Amino acid sequence: MPEMPEVEVIRRYLDTKLRGRRIESLDIFLPRQIKYPDPNAYKAMCTGQKIANVNRRGKYLLLELSNGVELVFHLRMTGRLVYHEREDENDDTHTRLIFHLDGGSILVFGDTRTFGALYALDTPAERWRIHGLATLGPEPLTEEFSAGYLWERTRRSHAPIKSFLLNQTMIAGIGNIYADEALFLAKIHPLTKANALTQADCEALQLAVDQVIADGIRDGGTTFRDYQNGEGKQGLHQEHLYVYNREGEPCRRCGTKIEKIKVGGRGTHFCPHCQEMKPHA
DNA sequence: CTAAGTACCTGTCCGC
DNA sequence: TGCGGACAGGTACTTA
Numbered sequence: 001m002p003e004m005p006e007v008e009v010i011r012r013y014l015d016t017k018l019r020g021r022r023i024e025s026l027d028i029f030l031p032r033q034i035k036y037p038d039p040n041a042y043k044a045m046c047t048g049q050k051i052a053n054v055n056r057r058g059k060y061l062l063l064e065l066s067n068g069v070e071l072v073f074h075l076r077m078t079g080r081l082v083y084h085e086r087e088d089e090n091d092d093t094h095t096r097l098i099f100h101l102d103g104g105s106i107l108v109f110g111d112t113r114t115f116g117a118l119y120a121l122d123t124p125a126e127r128w129r130i131h132g133l134a135t136l137g138p139e140p141l142t143e144e145f146s147a148g149y150l151w152e153r154t155r156r157s158h159a160p161i162k163s164f165l166l167n168q169t170m171i172a173g174i175g176n177i178y179a180d181e182a183l184f185l186a187k188i189h190p191l192t193k194a195n196a197l198t199q200a201d202c203e204a205l206q207l208a209v210d211q212v213i214a215d216g217i218r219d220g221g222t223t224f225r226d227y228q229n230g231e232g233k234q235g236l237h238q239e240h241l242y243v244y245n246r247e248g249e250p251c252r253r254c255g256t257k258i259e260k261i262k263v264g265g266r267g268t269h270f271c272p273h274c275q276e277m278k279p280h281a
Numbered sequence: 282c283t284a285a286g287t288a289c290c291t292g293t294c295c296g297c
Numbered sequence: 298t299g300c301g302g303a304c305a306g307g308t309a310c311t312t313a
Contacts, residue, residue, distance in 0.1 A: 003306055059307080076307050078291080094291085113290045115307065132308065158283080168308085175306050225293085227306065244306095265286080267304080 002075050004140065004173025005216030006227050006235065007059050010081055013230035014107075015054040017083045018063070022050050022102040030096040033111065036119045036129060045069045045120045046099070058136045058172030064124075072119040072130060073109070078226040079116035082108050112226060136172040140213045145171060150202040154194040161197065162190035163264040165209070174209065177222055177244045180269045181212040184242045189277040190261070190268045196278075215240065243269040 002010070023046050031039040050066040061081065063071040073081060084090050085105045090098070092110035097118070099107040109116070119130055128134045137153075138144035157164050164170055165179040174182070183190050185208035188201055197205070221227055221235030224245065228234060238245070242252055246269060247260040256273040 006306070074307085076289095077305070111290095112292070113305090115289065117308090163284095166307090177306055222306070224306070264284090266307095 002059060002079070002221070002227055003175030003178050003216070004056075004059055005178065005213055005237070006221035006229075007056055007061055007075070007173070008217050009221045009235065010230045011054050011056045011061055014061075014081065014083060017105075017230070018051045018101075018107065019053055020050060021105075023047060023065075023099050024102060025100045027098040027100070028096075029098075030111075030114060033096055033109075033114060033116055034118045034120075036121075042118070042120045045122075046071060057133060058139070058168055059175070060130075060133050060136075062124075068123050070121045070124050070126075072121060072127075072133065074117045074132070075111070076113070076115035076117065078112040080108070080110040080226065080228050080232075081230060082110065082228060082232045083230055084108065084232075132168065135169045137168065137170045139172050140174070140209050145206065145209070147199070147203040147206040150206055151197075151199055154197050154202065157194035159194055160191045160263050161188055161194050161205075162266070162268055164194040166264070166266065171209065173213070176266050176268075177241070178209070178212045178216060180244045181242055182208040184208075184271060184275060185211060187274055189275045190263050190270050192277065243271060245269065 025047060026043045028039050034042050046065060046069060052064045052066055055062040055064060059074060061073040087106050090106060090108050092108055094110045094112045095108055096111050097109040101107060121127060153170055162179055162183065165174050186204040188205060216222060216237045219235060219237035219240060220229060222237040223234035224238060243258050246258045249258055251258060251271040251274060254273050256271055258269055259272050260267055260269050
């Protein structure tokens with residue numbers, strides 16, 4: 001479900017609600033979603049601790065506790081983290097874990113498909129234990145994510161640019177929706193080999209990625225089915241998408257019908273006119 | 282190393 | 298209505 005903009009929207013809300021709150025107890029309904037350490041150790045590491053703040057890296061949500069422990073959440077396809085003032089407000093039919101907080105409020109982890117992954121680390125220095133977290137590339141909207149960076153990293157990749165964008169070791173946080181949207185804005189065909197991009201393409205792509213990510217956050221994320229923000233509400237960015245989930249509908253720029261193909265096993269949407277494949281020498 | 286295919290799950294939608 | 302198959306905001310693992 002959530003890509004970087006959705007996780008960032010959740011983070012911002014939860015940070016306002018959870019900062020300074022104490023975790024009194026934990027109900028674990030599906031222990032296999034706790035990947036490290038074992039569920040009993042996990043429980044011991046957070047019970048009685050205060051939440052110092054809520055952070056994010058790529059699509060990972062990070063709760064920093066007063067004892068230095070870092071609780072790590074990856075929501076994968078259908079995970080949700082929703083805060084409720086009272087326990088009886090929770091109507092999630094796929095509740096997998098509940099943190100009971102001071103004053104009777106709760107933080108609910110719900111997950112329909114149960115792909116989500118939870119971890120507790122003694123300190124942030126232990127992030128190496130989570131391979132996907134330790135190997136993340138630069139974040140969009142930072143100085144490190146530049147046209148020059150894209151130019152350098154694409155030189156060595158024969159993968160389609162769509163697959164390159166989904167590779168979290170290249171850029172942190174882009175998922176299937178925002179990859180398609182960014183390629184549309186940058187006018188690049190998704191099957192273009194990464195190392196066939198020009199420097200001008202890399203400049204356009206860096207701007208496009210930053211724009212779609214910023215727009216997604218501004219609109220509170222994109223909701224098709226499962227995504228909810230930390231308040232249990234839907235996002236609005238689905239109203240502003242250019243190509244994702246718009247197969248057969250007219251391109252907002254030129255009116256040509258949006259096409260859907262498979263790239264690297266993922267559904268991929270693009271405008272065949274605006275994103276024409278360039279012939280290469 | 283990269284690349285491709287499969288696995289992990291549940292729910293929904295579409296065609297017959 | 299019912300059934301089968303494809304598909305879904307993701308990543309990790311196995312195999313070539």
